[in-house]
Amino acid sequence: MTAGDWVLGVDSGGSGLRIALARAGDGRVVENVSSREPVPTGPRGIEAAALLRQLLPAAEAMRRRAATVGPPAAVAIGAAGMATLGDDVRAVLPGALEQALGVRRLALAADAVTAYAGALGQRPGAVVAGGTGAIALGTDLTTWRRADGWGHLLGDCGSGAWIGRAGLEAAMRAHDGRRGGSDALLARAEERFGPADGLPGALYPRTDRAAVLASFAPDVARCAAEGDPVAADVLARAAAHIAEAAAAVCPDGEGCDVALTGGLFRLGDPLLVPLAKALADRLPHARAVSAAGDPLTGAVTIASALASGSLRLPRDPRLLEVRPSGTSGGLRPDAT
Structure with missing residues (x-):
């Protein structure tokens, strides 16, 4: 060339x-x-x-x-x-x-x-990029609209880190005997990280806390797929957050194209099924399209x-x- x-x-x-x-x-x-x-x-x-x-x-x-x-x-x-x-x-x-x-x-x-x-590509619409974090970006080709992407301490709602943190909270609730706990998530957490009472000491000093939290998201999805209602509720709430971000950035008018991209959406049906419903509720006139790349x-x-x-x-x-x-x-x- x-x-x-x-x-x-x-x-x-x-x-x-x-x-x-x-x-x-x-x-x-x-x-x-x-x-x-x-x-x-x-x-x-x-x-x-x-x-x-x-x-x-x-x-x-x-x-x-x-x-x-x-x-x-x-x-x-x-x-x-x-x-x-x-x-x-x-x-x-x-x-x-x-x-x-x-x-x-x-x-x-x-x-x-x-x-x-x-x-x-270069057409109007909205994209939610999800992985360890999550951000939604939309444009009418005149200006950009952004929602979230503020990191795991201030936002990234519905992201891998958000799902993992919510799952670990449910695990700790089960460990304590509090309402909203999940024995299934507790078992997964101890299998991955060791005894539950040692988790704060293992997690808080880490500089890669967001990635560590996100590493638990697949365990939450597996528990949801196996019928755990607490894990399923975590993913339903994550789906609602993602749909809310997409709605915030969609260009005005009918027929906004919405695409999802990133490793978060490889969690499969436990996330994608409630997400499809949440998007239909929040953006009834939007078109869900596959990400081209x-x-x-x-x-x-x-x-x-x-x-x-x-x-x-x-x-x-x-x-x-x-x-x-x-x-x-x-x-x-x-x-x-």
């Missing part, structure tokens, strides 16, 4: 870094690589230097294998925490990528935006659209920032 014929899409999340090299014209992925080492965060948020240490060698190796010539037509980077923890990335990446790869068109996106673009697909979609000048998703200083070609001072902020 010659200069301008290829793009890079990047997805940086809690499970690591994924990079795809694709043809600029049609977005067809030629090669992708992944690393299980997540990009750390520091006092200025996501550490740009750490991201570059993984991204640049991988991109250079992909370029050689794909026999590309010259710089990419565009690069799109989607990162967890970009909306609130992206100061270092915004300050460092444009100049560094221009110098290292000759990047002249760059999109910096929150991972919710790449999840949206992967699921629905994942956040890496979304990053490639954004990069390809940026390369061709057809990017229609709304620009936003926190959610989707586009940097066009610059001068010796690096890429300049978009003036449009």
Whole structure:
């Protein structure tokens, strides 16, 4: 491929870094690589230097294998925490990528935006991205609407961490003999984490508490599938939260497309059945559609659209920032 014929899409999340090299014209992925080492965060948020240490060698190796010539037509980077923890990335990446790869068109996106673009492309609608956390994002292609995604202490209602925490609370209620407890969830919790009275000491000091809580969500789903009413109620409440977030971000008007994306929805029928009912109740005129792809697909979609000048998703200083070609001072902020 010659200069301008290829793009890079990047997805940086809690499970690591994924990079795809694709043809600029049609977005067809030629090669992708992944690393299980997540990009750390520091006092200025996501550490740009750490991201570059993984991204640049991988991109250079992909370029050689794909026999590309010259710089990419565009690069799109989607990162967890970009909306609130992206100061270092915004300050460092444009100049560094221009110098290292000759990047002249760059999109910096929150991972919710790449999840949206992967699921629905560039059409109006709403997407709920669910995993350890949960966020809903919707657009009418003029502005973005966001609901939740505030982390496991302030929100992420209905997420894997929320389900796991609610399940463990029910386990501890059973341990204490309080109302609302579940012996089935208590047994699962002790099987996974050890004696119940040792759980606070094992959980509270952890820096990855949200992930640990989310690791219990599949146990909650299994208990619900086996007929435990407390576990089933946890998942019904999670479904109501997810539907509420989707309703908050759906564009006005009839027939909003709603897609679900992320590992949370692999919990299966114990979550999906009450969620279908909750969505029908809250959004009776919406269309539930399958997600076309994942956040890496979304990053490639954004990069390809940026390369061709057809990017229609709304620009936003926190959610989707586009940097066009610059001068010796690096890429300049978009003036449009």
